[in-house]
Amino acid sequence: MTISLTEENYLKAIYTLSHLFEESEVSTNQISDHLKNKAATVTDMLKRLAEKKLINYIPYQGVKLTEKGKRTAIKVIRKHRLWEVFLVDKLKFKWDEVHEIAEQLEHINSDELIQRLDEFLGKPKFDPHGDPIPDANGQLNSVKALPLNQHKAKGTFIFVGVNEHSKAFLQHLTSIGLKIGDAIKVEEINEFDNSFKVKINKNNSQFFSNKVASNILVEIKK
Amino acid sequence: MTISLTEENYLKAIYTLSHLFEESEVSTNQISDHLKNKAATVTDMLKRLAEKKLINYIPYQGVKLTEKGKRTAIKVIRKHRLWEVFLVDKLKFKWDEVHEIAEQLEHINSDELIQRLDEFLGKPKFDPHGDPIPDANGQLNSVKALPLNQHKAKGTFIFVGVNEHSKAFLQHLTSIGLKIGDAIKVEEINEFDNSFKVKINKNNSQFFSNKVASNILVEIKK
DNA sequence: AGATATTTTTAGGTTCGTCTAAAAATTGTC
């Protein structure tokens, strides 16, 4: 049984949405919003995926990946993130330029290729955006990092990933000089608008709006 | 106007066939044999490609690529061969393992990606099978090499490419220890069956059947 | 609970890329 490119994209969407909202059931409208397809189109596809035992689907009740569906989704995510590492590390693309190309490359079908690519890249654990790369068995370390704005006290943090992957946001971070792994020292938290006065790597102070702070994932610096 | 994966494969097939038979017009049946589709299916597609001005199509008279169609075909071939170089040089695949994966990768759509891949690989001129890689402007050095069996005299040759790309044939060449760039010294040509007694890189003598000799492309060693 | 709003499914339609069977055009043979 073969899984089409379109089916792979639906499985990935269901996987992503179920983790995004921390609910096991994903709704038709959530999928239709995410993939920018009409709800009727999604219903069609859900029937086909259920037929193939990739999801459990009860009409009107939403949808859940089966083990097989989950394995497939994670494999696509693994490929996406490995290719992003390749594009940034080897081909010197910027981190805001790789997502669309990886959306294509993630559907290339060859187990041998993934395995060799993984080795070629040095079995990376994270992609250029700080997202964890599932291992060959589909094991994925869930990220324990929190958005900066959920830390209510001053202190020094390490920037480990982003919550928002848009080109505009990634370019904004680049323009303010923030890269994965940088230290962020919070000097002040502004009560009024929840903005943050911070220092990146001991450079000059600058301000993060709450919106920026909410999309920056950090760990507490040890 | 966007060109689908399927359309790209038809354009590539037409390009390849027109060069294979050195005829400008390619027939419906040639395409249908090559792509293993039914002739009726091919006719349907030819109408669509003509509609898009990618081919000149006169019913019953065969088909020819337009400039635009030719440019597209050559770009797909360029991508195919660059990816094959990547797979062999960087990921250490064997030359008989890369074609199927390249058949998928050749459809990835990103000019920036091709350009960077080309640079990453050191702007290679030939793929792992000795086929020339079109440059970024679509220029392609036609191969002047001839099959070994068309040389009717003894002498020393350089193995520069293959006429037949099947896994079986490539593995056979590997098993007899023949690689691109090797010197082949023809010591005898057997009149009876047109087989060749040869030495590869000054190793022990061995025999090439005419069939093998006809699929090995060589240049005369200077 | 009943009315209203929202979500989801069903019904019916389109395009792409494939097929089979039959008709038409071209090519080869005597």
Add this chain to the structure above:
DNA sequence: GACAATTTTTAGACGAACCTAAAAATATCT
């Protein structure tokens, strides 16, 4: 030049992946 063989096209059908419009189910509000 007529007949036969081959090639190519047309006609009609189908599945995948999309759509719009309408109906049905579920959720929300007073």
